[in-house]
Amino acid sequence: MSIRQPVSVKFILTEQTKQQILTEQRRQIExxxxxxxxxxxxxxxxxxxAMTQGGSAAQEVRQQIxxxxxxxxxxREQLIQQIQQIQQIQQLELGTELQNMTVETMxxxxxxxxWGMxxxxxxxxxxDGIVHEIRRGGQPV
Incomplete structure (x- = not known):
């Protein structure tokens, strides 16, 4: 029988990873x-x-803007908060594993x-953008 199961995707913190994260956040803010x-x-x-058309049209445009x-x-504020979190990541030791996302597999x-496994x-x-290891039940595959 096949079941769907979440798979945790983590990245190993390297200097290159730190720079990529920070660069991407800055790009998004810009x-x-x-x-x-x-x-x-x-x-x-x-x-x-809208001002030439009348007051109500101008008011609607002003609200939309x-x-x-x-x-x-x-x-932008959310991204700035993320950058502050990233600055905390910058202080972490290289080689630390950080949760990135979750995907699903069969x-x-x-x-x-x-069943525990x-x-x-x-x-x-x-x-550094390359699958380094796959673990199943906490053990390397």
Missing amino acids: QLTAEMDQIEQQGKLALEQ EQERNQRMEQ VDVNVGDD VLMGSEIIIK
């Missing part, structure tokens, strides 16, 4: 900042056009299998 600037510019133009701006600011379960699940260990 992208959000650029989107906010673009929304601001587009909003000014849309507001000017504010909503978009607030949404981007929230996303596992064959047979009569006589140790099946429940322990599997792990995929990544080092």
Whole structure:
């Protein structure tokens, strides 16, 4: 019988991994900042056009602009908090295993299998973007 089971994906902290994480977070913040600037510019133009149509249209446009701006600011703040967490990661010892994500796999379960080992699940260990080790039930495969 086959069952679906979550697989923990962890990465081994290396200097390269630290830099990749930080670079990606900074890129995302820069992208959000650029989107906010673009929304601001587009909003000014849309507001000017709406003002010529009347007060209610201008008010709707103003609300939409504010909503978009607030949404981007929230996303940016979340990324900044993540960077603070990453700075904590920077202080961790190289070689530390960190949880990254969970994926799902199919596992064959047979009569006589140790159910405890099946429940322990599997792990995929990544080092510098390459699968470094696969563990099943805590033991290397």
